[in-house]
Amino acid sequence: MSQLFPKLPLSEWVETVVDVMDDRLGFLFDLISAAIGGTVDLFHAVLTGLPFWLLLIVFTLLAFRAGKWSIALFTCIGLLLIENLGYWEHSMQTLALVLTAGLISVVIGIPVGIWCARKDAVQNVITPLLDFMQTMPAFVYLIPAIFFFGLGQVPGVIASVIFAMPPTIRLTNLGIRQVPADLIEAADAFGSTYFQKLFKVQLPIAKSTMMAGINQSIMLALSMVVIASMIGAKGLGADVYRAVTQIKIGEGFEAGLAIVIIAILLDRITQRVGKRKNV
Template sequence: MRIGYYIEKLINWLSFQGEGFFDAVRVVVEAVVNSVEWLLLLPPFYVLILLIAFLAWKRSGWGLTILTLTGLSLIWGMGYWTQTMATLALILSSAFIALLIGIPLGIWAAKNAFAGKLIRPVLDLMQTLPAFVYLIPAVLFFGLGKVPGAFATVIFSMPPAVRLTTLGLKQVPRDIVEATRSFGATSKQLLFKVELPLALPTILAGVNQTMMMALSMVVISAMIAAGGLGEVVLKGITQLKIGTGFEGGIAVVILAVILDRITQSFGLKKEIKV
């Protein structure tokens, strides 16, 4: 039985029938990514480096601040500032969309047992499929460029947001939930004033993991002309330019460490008041 044949038929059918929808999505997503990239490239490089370093200092102290200043200055010195900002714009846009979809799905899965059972195998499939597989429908739906890269990145990076949101809500102590209900709180008040604040550290861990997975997929997306640092690494591989490949890899590592430490700090240092 050729499962791939039927999947191919389904993808082609969706691509043809939903052409207008996919064109509209392409316009919106492309506008979002380009706007974020434009904002990142608008100030001089040293201003943005200082702003990110200030955020690093506020969240994690001097160690990360020095790393941020040194690492971003090195990226600029290697001549990959524009590519790094393109990669960062794609990461931020994709992660935002993934969280916008993933967190509500996680809440639904935590609140509805049937939804949880339905979503869990889908998440398993999304996390176990090879990352390169996501590029196929992305290209068929949106062509080449940043938009299919964002689409593939959203699908690849969404599962941690869903899983950790669900986990955080399920870990809220039942006695607190029951006490809140006994005081006459509505389901909406219970969710937004009790459960979500208590689950916030776990949800923020999901945000951190979503960002990291988005970064890894953005590099792979260079194969479908998404650009950024992934294109630098890909050029180093395809043209056997060892130095170029290593420089692109170093820039990716620096960006990954900075994003990881800053987003991680929000979960570690957030105080929850009940």
């Protein structure tokens, strides 16, 4: 059936924009790639350079400090199991990718969320972009990431950041907007500046909501590790992907179990940090 209107050359438009960006902003993409790659390498060097037993103690104490003794016990047993199965180094590679993606999501997401909370016009523009970022299939993000940054861990982090950042922005915006108006009026009555209100009133009260957003961003970043392995990102995702392609059910289960342990560990710790009483 013939179309009533001619087909829009949307794909050609997108490719033209991408080509122009690559020609004119290639130096910027190189800087971003170097910064992200350096951050991942730094996390990986620290996590793999320290002895296993020392990291086990550090993670267990961190879990105990953040929550209950049961979380610390799970952390200890879970990490011992990962080491026993032989996935410790790959787990640290995955953790380095997740920490980098989470760090970028927080560094960018919190200021954008604060900006959205301050101006309704900004929120009206950012919200559709966040909807687009969350509803677009994750595999689609790999195409421009590969084009601009090649294969490897950097495009995997970029795709993870795009997929994981929206919850941090949304819940930062929501948390600040939910601060009681009478507290804002009291701060204004005492002559507080905008930044004094932000750092001494709004952010402390919105902390639990913001931490929920950060928690979700970390979980979404971790969920991208298998997809990122398809474009050369290392870690547990590569083990799962290799097991799927070679139909090795046992190895896939082991690598998947290691991902689950890391996910539960990060989820419980960030949840407990968000629920801790503000001083």
